């Protein structure tokens with residue numbers, strides 16, 4: 001056989017194997033309907049079930065004690081701190097009362113050892129947070145250290161907590177890589193407050209605890225010029241805040257009468273005080289942990305069971321969020337190698353580049369370069385994989401890798417549309433006003449930077465139960481700085 005013929009046949013074999021994988025990542029309109037219906041049912045169930053503990057497997061649907069939304073007229077100077085999956089941010093926020101704000105911030109990358117080392121304690125983590133807070137105050141507001149006045153701080157804590165009031169909540173479980181055992185069941189506000197005081201900042205009071213999705217939602221409500229009393233003309237209602245970044249999650253307003261899990265006394269008090277709605281942190285990363293309906297490939301099972309820090313939990317997140325997209329691709333590539341159809345120059349698995357063998361070493365950012373590569377011979381892809389993974393590729397391999405990348409990102413975006421369609425359906429938001437247009441405040445690296453992610457969500461929304469007519473009424477807006485401003489807004493009302 002000629003060299004060319006052998007070459008073509010090898011490509012055909014690889015191509016066939018890749019097509020099978022892509023097929024397993026495809027979501028049909030029927031599946032989107034099935035998942036959306038199940039999401040609505042899971043929301044209803046979650047609102048009724050009281051238990052918020054590490055063993056609970058349903059949709060958490062956590063009441064946040066936020067009972068109103070800002071309209072853009074709020075004023076004040078507040079502090080905010082935000083512990084996410086990758087960074088810790090401290091900010092001072094000045095709300096100017098006209099949908100505008102100014103913000104000073106200090107962002108620190110969370111040290112690897114706090115994420116990776118199994119022996120890390122709560123005191124080490126919260127001690128670090130307090131030291132970074134002090135560094136921020138020293139740099140931007142040294143005058144506060146002499147203050148006798150109390151300064152309010154809103155704490156965005158982007159992990160599942162069982163919230164018992166606006167300013168207290170105990171950690172149910174870590175997600176996004178943290179593993180610190182002695183934080184479980186502890187009140188994270190008290191921990192942070194204790195360490196702020198130990199660092200000589202008793203004047204800072206942590207008065208509000210907010211999930212990042214709640215922060216994003218509130219900050220979008222504040223910033224949206226379409227919202228509230230300051231503008232005339234069409235009002236487009238902000239209906240939810242969501243994050244598609246390292247993790248994924250969403251928050252929306254639910255009728256208090258539907259939140260059956262709230263203690264009866266609390267529910268009555270709120271209703272008597274004239275409150276009608278409360279913001280719910282859905283923790284949709286945990287949707288369908290029992291895998292009754294979620295599409296599941298062997299790669300999803302391996303990532304969850306062998307490589308993740310919380311096996312059996314947050315299974316929706318493991319198919320959607322930025323932390324996992326690269327890891328899914330890595331698992332697929334290693335599997336194709338084992339099948340003998342790709343990277344054939346390596347004689348054994350041990351000989352593969354170290355980064356291809358190391359869990360979570362293939363970053364989702366690499367996928368975002370490959371997704372839109374239209375260079376000749378896919379040279380951009382070649383460079384990106386070579387630089388990030390030290391992995392040389394042939395043109396044929398790159399064609400196939402691009403197909404895989406697009407299948408993985410499309411599944412992620414299609415799944416991302418499910419909770420959005422479900423919340424719009426459950427709240428009947430699209431039929432409330434004359435035109436029924438709604439705004440969704442989104443934040444996170446994937447929705448902000450992954451090429452085409454928002455349009456893929458839109459395609460899926462059109463295929464979902466809300467249909468093309470519903471999809472046209474949805475505005476997916478990027479809510480920049482969502483969690484900082486949102487936490488400040490929470491602190492303002494506390």
Ligand code: GLC
Nearest residue numbers: 158159160175247248249285
């Ligand atoms: C994870 C956390 C959740 C957070 C989300 C986005 O899913 O459990 O609380 O909102 O990541 O950061």
